[in-house]
Amino acid sequence: MALTDxxxxxxxxxxxxxxxxxxxxxxxxxxxxxxxxxxHGTFILRIDDTDPTRSTEENTQVILRAMRWxxxxxxxxxDVGGSYGPYRxxxxxxxxxxxxxxxxxxxxxxxxxxxPEKLAADxxxxxxxxxxxxxxxxxxxxxxxxxxxxxxxxxxxxxLRIKVPLDRGDVVVHDAxxxxxxxxxxxLDDFIIFRSDGTPTYNFATVVDDALMGITHVIRGDDHLSNxxxxxxxxxxxxxxxxxxxxxxxxxxxxxxxxxxxxxxxSVEEYRDQGYLPDAFVNYLALLGWALDGDTxxxxxxxxxxxxxxxxxxxxxxxxxxxxxxxxxxxxxxxxTDADFSRTMLxxxxxxxxxxxxxxxAAYERRPQWFDLLSSILKPRVTFAREVVDKARFxxxxxxxxxxxxxxxxxxxxxxAAGALDAATDALSALGExxxxxxxxxxxxxxxxxxxxxxxxxxxxxxxxxxxxxxxSPPLGESLQLLGKQTTLARLRAAAPLAxxxxx
Ligand code: GLU
Numbered sequence: 001m002a003l004t005d006x007x008x009x010x011x012x013x014x015x016x017x018x019x020x021x022x023x024x025x026x027x028x029x030x031x032x033x034x035x036x037x038x039x040h041g042t043f044i045l046r047i048d049d050t051d052p053t054r055s056t057e058e059n060t061q062v063i064l065r066a067m068r069w070x071x072x073x074x075x076x077x078x079d080v081g082g083s084y085g086p087y088r089x090x091x092x093x094x095x096x097x098x099x100x101x102x103x104x105x106x107x108x109x110x111x112x113x114x115x116p117e118k119l120a121a122d123x124x125x126x127x128x129x130x131x132x133x134x135x136x137x138x139x140x141x142x143x144x145x146x147x148x149x150x151x152x153x154x155x156x157x158x159x160l161r162i163k164v165p166l167d168r169g170d171v172v173v174h175d176a177x178x179x180x181x182x183x184x185x186x187x188l189d190d191f192i193i194f195r196s197d198g199t200p201t202y203n204f205a206t207v208v209d210d211a212l213m214g215i216t217h218v219i220r221g222d223d224h225l226s227n228x229x230x231x232x233x234x235x236x237x238x239x240x241x242x243x244x245x246x247x248x249x250x251x252x253x254x255x256x257x258x259x260x261x262x263x264x265x266x267s268v269e270e271y272r273d274q275g276y277l278p279d280a281f282v283n284y285l286a287l288l289g290w291a292l293d294g295d296t297x298x299x300x301x302x303x304x305x306x307x308x309x310x311x312x313x314x315x316x317x318x319x320x321x322x323x324x325x326x327x328x329x330x331x332x333x334x335x336x337t338d339a340d341f342s343r344t345m346l347x348x349x350x351x352x353x354x355x356x357x358x359x360x361x362a363a364y365e366r367r368p369q370w371f372d373l374l375s376s377i378l379k380p381r382v383t384f385a386r387e388v389v390d391k392a393r394f395x396x397x398x399x400x401x402x403x404x405x406x407x408x409x410x411x412x413x414x415x416x417a418a419g420a421l422d423a424a425t426d427a428l429s430a431l432g433e434x435x436x437x438x439x440x441x442x443x444x445x446x447x448x449x450x451x452x453x454x455x456x457x458x459x460x461x462x463x464x465x466x467x468x469x470x471x472x473s474p475p476l477g478e479s480l481q482l483l484g485k486q487t488t489l490a491r492l493r494a495a496a497p498l499a500x501x502x503x504x
Contacts, residue, residue: 005216005217005241005243005244007214007216007241008040008041008042008216009035009036009039009040009041009042009216009217010036010041010042010044010213010214010215010216010217011032011035011036011041011042011043011044011215011216011217011218011219012032012043012044012045012046012209012210012213012215012218013025013028013029013032013033013043013044013045013046013072013074014045014046014047014048014206014209014220015029015047015048015063016047016048016049016051016054016055017047017048017049017055017056017057017059017060017062017063018051018054018055018056018059019059019267020059020062020063020066020267020268020269021062021063021066021067021267021268021269022266022267022268023251023259023266023267023268023271023285023320024221024250024251024259026066026070026268026285027248027251027285027286027288027289028219028220028221028248029067029070029072030070030072030282030285030286030304031219031246031248031286031290031308031313032219033072033073033074033305034286034304034305034308035217035219035308035309035310036075037304037305037306037308038305038306038307038308038309041216042075042076043072043073043074043075043076044074044075044076044077044082044084044087044213044215045064045067045074045076045077045078045087046077046087046088046089046209046213047060047063047077047078047087047088047089048089048202048205048206049088049089049090050089050090050199050200050202050205052090052199055090060078060088062269064078064079065269066267066268066269066272069268069269069272069278070268070278070281070282071278071279071282071301072282084212084213084214089205089209092205092208092209093199093200095208095212096194096200096204096205096208097194099208099212099238100160100193100194100200100204103162103193103237103238104160107163108162108163108237109160109161109162109163109193109237110140110141110143110148110160110161110163110190111140111143111148111151111152111158111159111160111161112136112139112140112158112159112160112161112190112192113140113143113148113151113156113157113158114136114139114140118139119136122136122137122139132186133186133189135187135188135189135190135191136161136189136190136191138189138190140161141161141163141190157196158196159192159194159195159196160192160193160194161190161191161192161193162190162191162193162204162233162234162237163190163237164188164189164190164233168185168188168233169185170182170183170184170185171183171185171188171229171232171233173225173228173229173232173245174244174245175225175228175245175246175247176217176244176245176246176310176313177222177246177247177248177249177310177313177314177315178222178225178247178315181225181228183228183229187229188229188230188233191203191230191233193234202227203227203230203231203234204234206231207231207234207235207238207240208234208238210243211234211235211238211240211241215243216243216244217243217244217245217246217310218243218244218245218246219246219248219310220246220247220248221247221248221250222247222248222249222250222315223250224247225245225247228245228247246310246313248289248313249289249314249315249316249317249318250317250318251288251289251317251318251319251320252317252318252319252320253319253320254319254320254321254322256319259320263320263322264322268281274384275384275385275386276325276329276384277329277332277333279300279301279332280325280328280329280331280332280333281325281329282301282304283297283298283299283300283301283304283328283332284324284325284328284329286299286304286308287299287324288318288320289313289314289316289318290308290312290313290314291312291314292307292312297324297328297331298328298331298332326383329383329384330383333345333379333382333383334379334380336379338372338373338375338376338379339368339372339375341375341378341379342364342368342371342372342374342375343360343361343364344385345375345385345388346371346374346375346378346385346388346392347360347363347364347371348360348385349385349386349388349389350363350388350389350392351363353389355389355392355393355396370482373438373478373481373482374392374395374478374482376478377474377475377478377479378391378392378474381474391473391474394467394468394469394470394473394479395479395482395483397469398487399487399490399491399494400491400494401466401467401468401469401491401494402469403465403469403470403498404465404469404470404471407465407469407470407471407472408465408498409502410461410471411458411461411462411464411465411471412461412462412465412466412495412498412499413498413499413500413501413502414458414462414499414501415501416452416454416458416459416462417462417498417499417500418496418499418500419452419454420448420449420452420454420458420459420462420463420499421462421463421466421492421495421496421499423448423451423452424445424448424463424466424492425489425492425493427444427445427448428441428444428445428480428485428488428489428492429489430444431444431485433485436481436484436485437481438475438477438478438480438481439477441476441477441480441481442476442477445459445460445463445476445477460476462499463476463492464476465495466491466492466494466495466498466499467479467480467483467488467491467492467495
């Protein structure tokens, strides 16, 4: 989409700290961030905490932490400041009051003294006479300002309402995702911008902020589309330019219902705790409703930040596909360098499993090449860091590996097994310590099955179980290199008693 706004791009993510940062909010944040980056604009984080009963500082901190984990750096907002602050709505109350006062002074807003009972009765009456307009009946719109002043001075409670011009007509929201969406003028009543308790409503505070912060594009969930015509009324009353809107679709679970706890984790930090890489997670979420082209699935952060556009955002609901997320995670794991994998995934897991003595950095520095070799064989075989522990455990068992009974029965308790272990022992003993690497080990073992007259599967099955305890371990050459020559030979000896056919 061509940018219709000539102002420099400024977008905001404005979560309400009434809960944790969820998948849907995270995707909204990603789109705002990527849109700002792709257009050399500014990404603002604003905390919409005007609902004092449900907003907490703790939730705010959780949201900031989740944003940082996602790697969505904000140019203005809490902690970093900026020249359009403050960036928490509770710190902006004076600003809302000032703007409301100005609209009131200009006759674009007015006090309403209707009690909740009166409003309910009016609504009921409108329903009973089948009035197509069932909103606020504009009862107080024409109260004489002097009278209003006197009633306020006498302590009568009042709200402040926006005065929608009677000839305003239909409101068309030009939405970058949905196209033009027309809202019937009838639906626009003079809605409340300030409550009787002196707090601003969402539709007012949001617009005051978006207008004063120079927001050019409002990218948010399409649950807010129905608020937009009212918000446009506030922009118009303020005489502020109306931003471009982009309302993005809901995220559904695999059963077609709105994504919720029933489907799995919903909060960003649950995904962090499950071991997802932030890059993989951001990549996956970006694809929930946006596509770079028809089929690219791996979209690194820098590509997202340069190529994201609202053109390719779909208006259809997106379905959360846990399998695809895991596939993408696996691809990111495979693409890591061995050293990165060692430092950030492998060694910390081994330390927390008690197999290595921490701290992790120090453990890594003790034998970086050993860990990197282990990483090179584990990386393609795991999706999550936690999976390394079971796969690496056999390396930590000294001369006597734990045997998996089934594997022993299938591969070691055979009439050919003793011969296989003997041949392997002879060939490997002949290798010098300085030759103890995967290639030399593989070269030494390679001719043996043929010499023994057994197939490779049988030969390697026997040696693998003797060395690793089971038949699903990583590649043998590297595994033996990691074990070292002495341990490798000791394990062949230790397995010899098992290398006899089970009695029938
Ligand atoms: N605080 C609102 C929410 O979390 C923001 C809506 C908006 O972006 O205008 O839903």
